[in-house]
Amino acid sequence: MADNTVPTITLNNGVQIPQLGFGTFQIPPADTKGAVLTALEAGYRHIDTAQMYGNEKQVGEAVRESGLARDEVFVTSKLNNNRHDPADAVAGIAVSIDALDLGPLDLYLIHWPLPEVGDYVQTWRALEGEYETGKARAIGVSNFQQTHLERLFAETAIVPAVNQIEVHPYFPQPSLRAFNTANGVVTEAWAPIGQGAVLDDAVLxxxxxxxxxxVAQVTLRWHIQRGDIIFPKSSTAARAAENIALFDFELSDEQMSRIDALDANRRLGPNPDEFNVVPE
Incomplete structure (x- = not known):
């Protein structure tokens, strides 16, 4: 049996986060509890959800029904795009806490900066206040570019613990990852296998x-060795088990370099500088 012991990374406030998690993006609510229970049975101890996904309630149900102690499972959620007003952000974190029903959140993120919608600095300050009162063990951001982070560093008190961004072999984002690292912000990679785009790659x-x-295991291992936090999604027990079997082999420096060379600056998701979609 493969060694499924997942390493942890220490965030800038001392909180430990498992480097590999299970993503719930695009998993329908009706399927979420079963998928998360399967992941927890396979050894995952980090679950990533969001208000936008509509499945926080089912994630919470799975964690409670898993038989695992609450402090054994790290749960991340994210503020929806229609809750950027500071008062709405405060209410929004309460919505996530109530839906998950797991007590304080382990990590809570602003999902998108929405630069033309409102002032994300004010949104961040609202989350800072909720963090200070113990509503979350750590707070961070998602899809923030360097310019967005620079504003936060200049105008607020707390450096985000993580920046969850699109990262995969075709879009490795070396500059933004380096900026995150230089400022004590851990990079989390969403779409770590490029939404499946890399699965037919000849080099991989x-x-x-x-x-x-x-190919999926090679790609995920590349992320692990770079220091990214990843949370691949799977709807099957076999794939969930495959995606966690990453810690009994290593890629050589030469193999890592060959994957690095696949950089095509190919963004698959929205550009955070231009994405300003707010749900009704």
Whole structure:
């Protein structure tokens, strides 16, 4: 059996976060509890959800029904785009806490900066206040560019613990990742296998043949060795087990370099400088 012991990373406030988690993006609420229970049974101890996903309630149900102690499972959620007004942000974190029903959140993020919608600095200050009162063990951001982070650093008191951004071999974001690291912000990679775009890549397939692993495992291991936090999504028990079997092999420096060279600056998701979608 593969060693499924997931390493942890220390956030800038001392909180420990598992480097590998289970993502729930686009998992329908009706399927979420079962999928999360399967992931927890496979050894995952970090679950990533969001208000936008509509499945916080089911994530909470799975964690409570898993038989695991609350402090054994790290749960992240994110503020919805229609709750950026400071008062709405305060109410929003309460909505997530109530939906999950797990007590204080482990990590809470602003999901998108929405630069043309409102002042994300004011939103961040609202989350700072909620953090200070113990509503979350850590707070961070998602999809923030360097310019957005620079404003937060200049105008607020708390440096985000993480920045969850699109990262995969075709869009590795070296500059933004380096900026995050230089400022004590851990990079979390969403779409770590490029929403499936990398699965037919010949270079990754060749490396997979060399190490006896699937393309997905090679790609996820690349992230792990770079220091990214990742949370691949899976709807099947077999794939969930495959995605966590990453810690009994390593990629060589030469193999890592070959994957680095796949950088095509190919963004698959929205550009955070231009994305300003707010739900009704």
């Amino acid at each position: 397939a060749a490396i997979g043949a060399e190490v006896g692993r699937t």
